[in-house]
Amino acid sequence: MSNLSLLVVVFLTGVSLVAAALALAKLLAPRTFNPQKGEPYECGIPTRGGSWMQFRVGYYLFAILFLMFDVETVFLFPWAIKVRDMGPEALISVSFFFGVLILGLAYAWKKGALEWK
Amino acid sequence: MFDFSTITNWIDELLQSCMAPWAVVLVEGLIIGVLLLLLYALIALALIYAERKICAFFQCRYGPNRVGPLGLMQPIADMFKMLIKEIISIKDSDKFLYGLAPFLVILSSMLTFGCMPFGKGLLTLDFNIGVFFIMAVSSIGVLGILLAGWSSNNKFTLIGAMRSGAQMISYELSIGLSILSVVVYAGTMQTSQLIAAQEGTWFLFSGHIPMVIAFLIYIIAGTAETNRGPFDLPEAESELTAGYHTEYSGMHFGFYYLAEYLNMFIVSGIASLLFLGGWMPLHIPGWEAFNTVMDYIPSVIWFFMKTAVIMFIIMWFKWTFPRLRIDQLIKFEWKYLLPIGLFNLLLVTLMTVFGWHF
Numbered sequence: 001m002s003n004l005s006l007l008v009v010v011f012l013t014g015v016s017l018v019a020a021a022l023a024l025a026k027l028l029a030p031r032t033f034n035p036q037k038g039e040p041y042e043c044g045i046p047t048r049g050g051s052w053m054q055f056r057v058g059y060y061l062f063a064i065l066f067l068m069f070d071v072e073t074v075f076l077f078p079w080a081i082k083v084r085d086m087g088p089e090a091l092i093s094v095s096f097f098f099g100v101l102i103l104g105l106a107y108a109w110k111k112g113a114l115e116w117k
Numbered sequence: 118m119f120d121f122s123t124i125t126n127w128i129d130e131l132l133q134s135c136m137a138p139w140a141v142v143l144v145e146g147l148i149i150g151v152l153l154l155l156l157y158a159l160i161a162l163a164l165i166y167a168e169r170k171i172c173a174f175f176q177c178r179y180g181p182n183r184v185g186p187l188g189l190m191q192p193i194a195d196m197f198k199m200l201i202k203e204i205i206s207i208k209d210s211d212k213f214l215y216g217l218a219p220f221l222v223i224l225s226s227m228l229t230f231g232c233m234p235f236g237k238g239l240l241t242l243d244f245n246i247g248v249f250f251i252m253a254v255s256s257i258g259v260l261g262i263l264l265a266g267w268s269s270n271n272k273f274t275l276i277g278a279m280r281s282g283a284q285m286i287s288y289e290l291s292i293g294l295s296i297l298s299v300v301v302y303a304g305t306m307q308t309s310q311l312i313a314a315q316e317g318t319w320f321l322f323s324g325h326i327p328m329v330i331a332f333l334i335y336i337i338a339g340t341a342e343t344n345r346g347p348f349d350l351p352e353a354e355s356e357l358t359a360g361y362h363t364e365y366s367g368m369h370f371g372f373y374y375l376a377e378y379l380n381m382f383i384v385s386g387i388a389s390l391l392f393l394g395g396w397m398p399l400h401i402p403g404w405e406a407f408n409t410v411m412d413y414i415p416s417v418i419w420f421f422m423k424t425a426v427i428m429f430i431i432m433w434f435k436w437t438f439p440r441l442r443i444d445q446l447i448k449f450e451w452k453y454l455l456p457i458g459l460f461n462l463l464l465v466t467l468m469t470v471f472g473w474h475f
Contacts, residue, residue, distance in 0.1 A: 001145055006231075006242055009146040013153050014227030018220050018372060021200070025368035028201045038208035040271040041363050050209075051270045059283050062447065066286040069455070073293035077249050080300040083469050091470050102459065114451040116444035 061113055072101055118398070118412050122238030149241060157230060157379065164378040165192040168432060175436040199374075202367035207269055210364070214268035219365075219372035221261030226379045228254040233386045234308055234395040236417035247308040248296050251387060252289075255342075258380070259285045262361050265373075269364035277360030280350050280443060284341055287450040288348075291338035294458035295331040298465040299391045302328070308390065315394035317402055326475050327464040332392045334458050339384035340431050341450075343377065347438035350446060381428060389423035396420040 001009075040047045075097070083090045108114060128148070132141045166181070166189065173180025181188030206212070231241040232251050244250050259282055266278020300306055302325075303314045314320075320328050341348040352360030362373045389395060396416035400408045441449065467473050 001142060001149075003242065003244055005142055005146065006149070007228075009149050010153065010228055010231035010241060011224065012146075013150040013231075014224040015220065016150070017154055017157070017227065018223050021368050021371070022204075025200050025202075025204060029203045029367055030201075031203060035208075037205055040207060040209075040269070041273065041358065042271075047272070051272050051275050052267070055275065055279060059279050062283050062287060065451070066290065069290045070286075070293070073252075073290070073297060076297055077246075077300065077306070080297050081304055081306060083301050083466060084304040088470055091466055094466075098459075098463070105455070105459075109452070114448065116447045 058116060065108060065113065068104060069101070072097075118237055118416060120238045121236055121416075125238065153227070153231065153241065156235075157227065157375075160382055161375045161378050162192040162196065164382060164428070165195065165374075167428075168378070171429070171432050172436070175433075196371070199368055199371040204367045204369050205364075207271075207364050210270045211268035214264045215364075218261045218265035218268065219369055221264065222258055222376045223372050225254050225257035225261065226376045226383060228257075229383045229387075230379060232308060233383065233420075234312055234390055235420055236396045236415070239396075239417065240309060243307065243309050245307050247306045247311065248300065248387075248391070249306050252293060252296060255380075255383070256285075256289060258376070259289075265365070266361035271364050273357050273359075273363045274361050277352060277357045277363070280357075281344060281352075281361055283443075284344070284348060284350060284446060287447060288338040288341035288454075291334050291450065291454045291458050292342060294455070294462055295335040295338070296391065298327060298331040298458075298462050301462065301465050301469055304469075308395070311390065312395035312397050315397050317400060319392065319394040319397065319399070321392040324474075325465075325468060327461050327468060328392065330457065330461045331465070332388070334454055334461070335388055335391070336427070336430065338450075338454065339388060340434055341446075343380045343384055343431075345377075345381060345431060346434035347441050348446060349435075349440060350443055381431060382424065385424045385427035385431065386420075388427050389420065393423045393427075394419075 040051070076094070079090065079094055129141070129145065132144055136144065169191070170180045170188075181191035184190040184194050207215070228242075229251050232243075232247065234240045242250070262285070263278050263282045266274040266276075266281070299311070299320060302320065303311055305311060305314065318324075321332050340346045344350075344352060352362070357363070362370055365373060396419050398408075398411040398414060398416070398419055400411065464475055468475055
């Protein structure tokens with residue numbers, strides 16, 4: 001079998017696992033209705049306000065930093081398998097890319113973006 | 118060493134001889150799917166039992182010992198209990214995303230599970246971008262967790278999901294860097310070639326210190342990636358009830374439970390693939406007799422043994438280290454692991470390019 005069809009098979013296996021287990025649960029599990037049951041879980045008191053609200057910006061900052069370094073990893077993979085063939089040239093060409101990245105990390109560090117306040 | 122591809126090729130030829138080509142693909146797909154499902158469920162059950170028993174021994178108690186001999190039926194009873202529990206639908210939740218999240222979580226673990234080299238010739242997905250594909254699909258799991266926390270309209274789940282997202286994306290960088298070091302050293306991303314490259318010695322024992330550092334970084338980041346051990350902030354019971362899956366009940370919760378254990382298996386499996394040679398037996402250059410004896414142990418046993426050892430270490434972490442605070446967690450990754458990982462990658466590159474020995 002080709003790789004693509006194998007990928008489709010594994011994908012469908014995952015989907016069918018969830019679907020089959022949910023169907024089985026639907027058959028076996030009881031279904032009752034009670035308005036109290038649908039309430040969001042809280043420590044014994046009714047929830048105040050909605051949950052879809054503003055939350056701290058720190059998470060956003062780390063998501064941006066993550067994006068920077070994750071794209072870097074994506075770019076480095078094609079380089080990584082060619083290092084052995086290219087020799088010293090590979091090191092020189094990537095050192096510029098690497099340098100900019102490390103500068104970026106150092107800048108974020110100095111600005112205090114890596115602190116959790 | 119027995120090559121399982123003789124069996125698969127024999128089945129393939131047998132089916133080719135009596136069926137149309139499209140039917141062959143269909144039947145083979147069905148066989149592979151069923152086998153993967155069985156293995157997936159079996160490993161999850163075995164891990165649930167092992168985790169509970171090992172936890173118990175660390176805390177000087179017996180663990181499950183009532184259901185079946187030595188409590189062996191306990192995970193099956195747990196699964197059955199989950200199946201017959203009601204699936205509650207939450208008021209004002211985003212129904213579509215709420216239902217979609219378990220699919221994403223299970224899918225990411227199933228797709229990475231398909232890349233595991235269970236034995237010689239027992240490899241379902243063997244792309245030429247192998248480990249890159251593993252990294253790509255394993256990050257879908259974060260999406261599932263974020264959706265789960267966001268859609269269930271609960272403050273606990275929202276905080277749990279945000280913490281979990283921040284933690285998983287941060288530690289993914291370190292995983293990526295340590296995988297990159299191995300790829301630089303081996304010069305390939307394909308799973309089967311990575312294993313073939315470790316026929317002489319496993320990468321961990323190749324005598325290069327950067328490989329050991331990469332392994333340690335991988336184990337630490339992998340533990341964080343599975344939300345376990347000292348890094349279990351997203352589901353810190355004492356502050357967030359159950360984190361991102363607070364609002365999930367019955368089988369819906371079961372999927373997160375399954376995926377959590379399977380992710381631990383997958384992280385250990387990838388560690389054994391990258392650093393401990395996958396299914397490759399322990400070979401020591403020059404020791405011909407020893408190598409021949411090692412070759413008699415089946416490849417499947419080698420893979421599961423290595424994976425089990427790493428899983429035991431990950432379980433051990435949980436009972437040895439206290440839980441980190443979120444600021445410590447973020448600091449640990451961005452100020453220690455990431456710079457060390459970058460430096461390590463540089464060392465591996467120097468090692469590969471100039472043949473230096475570290």
